[in-house]
Amino acid sequence: MKATMHDANFPKDSSGAVYHIGVKPGEVANRIVTCGDPIRLRRFATFLDPSPKPFELVSSRGYTTITGCYKGVPISLIAIGMGVAMVDFLVREVRAVVSGDLAIVRFGSCGSLSPELPVGSIGVPRNAMTISTNYAHFHGDESLPPYVFSPPISSDPKLHQVLVSTLDSAVASSTCKICPTELHASADCFYSSQGRIDPQFKDDNADFVPQLLDAAPEVKSLEMETAHLFHLASVARHAKISAAACHMIFADRVGQEFIDPLVVAELEPKVGRACLDAIISFPLSDEALHPEEGSV
Numbered sequence: 351m352k353a354t355m356h357d358a359n360f361p362k363d364s365s366g367a368v369y370h371i372g373v374k375p376g377e378v379a380n381r382i383v384t385c386g387d388p389i390r391l392r393r394f395a396t397f398l399d400p401s402p403k404p405f406e407l408v409s410s411r412g413y414t415t416i417t418g419c420y421k422g423v424p425i426s427l428i429a430i431g432m433g434v435a436m437v438d439f440l441v442r443e444v445r446a447v448v449s450g451d452l453a454i455v456r457f458g459s460c461g462s463l464s465p466e467l468p469v470g471s472i473g474v475p476r477n478a479m480t481i482s483t484n485y486a487h488f489h490g491d492e493s494l495p496p497y498v499f500s501p502p503i504s505s506d507p508k509l510h511q512v513l514v515s516t517l518d519s520a521v522a523s524s525t526c527k528i529c530p531t532e533l534h535a536s537a538d539c540f541y542s543s544q545g546r547i548d549p550q551f552k553d554d555n556a557d558f559v560p561q562l563l564d565a566a567p568e569v570k571s572l573e574m575e576t577a578h579l580f581h582l583a584s585v586a587r588h589a590k591i592s593a594a595a596c597h598m599i600f601a602d603r604v605g606q607e608f609i610d611p612l613v614v615a616e617l618e619p620k621v622g623r624a625c626l627d628a629i630i631s632f633p634l635s636d637e638a639l640h641p642e643e644g645s646v
């Protein structure tokens with residue numbers, strides 16, 4: 351049975367556990383690597399130190415949190431599922447249970463709009479914009495644009511740089527390309543607002559990609575969560591949140607190729623480990639969890 355929640359504004363149970371992720375103070379580290387897929391997350395969890403034994407929680411709302419140490423440094427791995435709402439719960443609820451500055455690296459998959467980012471390469475965007483469905487277009491005024499594009503939102507430049515360097519060394523011996531890019535876009539849907547054509551619905555997106563490239567010529571890739579992560583990090587108050595992201599190119603949206611699972615199996619561990627190396631080497635002040643305390 352679910353615990354009783356207190357405080358309708360920011361629900362927590364009597365132990366201090368937050369409503370959707372289910373974690374309480376002491377169960378999440380200041381350094382976080384996040385992805386969508388819990389299976390991907392569990393592969394990264396094999397890199398954690400065996401001792402102290404990692405803490406693990408799967409919440410009823412689809413979050414998997416694994417907190418342990420990597421090379422002696424406390425970190426949390428958190429799988430969030432998909433979409434803006436899920437990354438919003440992640441950042442706000444983690445912020446509510448961890449004191450001090452936070453550093454968050456997202457490792458996701460994405461689609462590519464550019465030959466500079468071939469399938470199987472890793473895009474590392476400096477900035478991300480949002481793409482939102484404009485409901486007013488569909489339910490009132492068709493002269494309004496069906497999709498709304500935000501200005502670019504910046505990652506943390508230092509964490510971005512650390513991530514690029516660790517990724518470069520991690521894949522140095524393979525054919526995988528690490529591609530820092532100026533601009534990525536995160537859409538509120540996978541289909542309509544990423545310009546996928548679905549004849550079952552009136553999405554008004556036949557010219558979506560040219561319109562996007564006209565509005566934002568530097569955009570190279572599309573997924574669903576990164577821009578909101580950068581947004582929340584940039585509007586954080588009181589303590590700093592540093593965020594950066596990298597995405598494995600799964601779909602070539604121009605040539606229509608989709609990634610071979612064997613390529614994912616080869617690259618994912620290398621990129622995952624590089625994300626862990628990046629998050630532990632980023633300078634953070636004032637961490638709430640310390641390995642010498644014997645528990646994480």
Ligand code: R1P
Pocket residue numbers: 385386387431432433457458459460540573574575
């Ligand atoms: C869609 O297939 C999902 O893949 C991408 C998108 O952002 C969306 O969540 O990210 P993940 O691979 O992290 O889930």
Ligand code: URA
Pocket residue numbers: 459460461462540544572573574600601
């Ligand atoms: N994830 C997305 O959101 N879009 C893609 O094209 C591939 C992965």
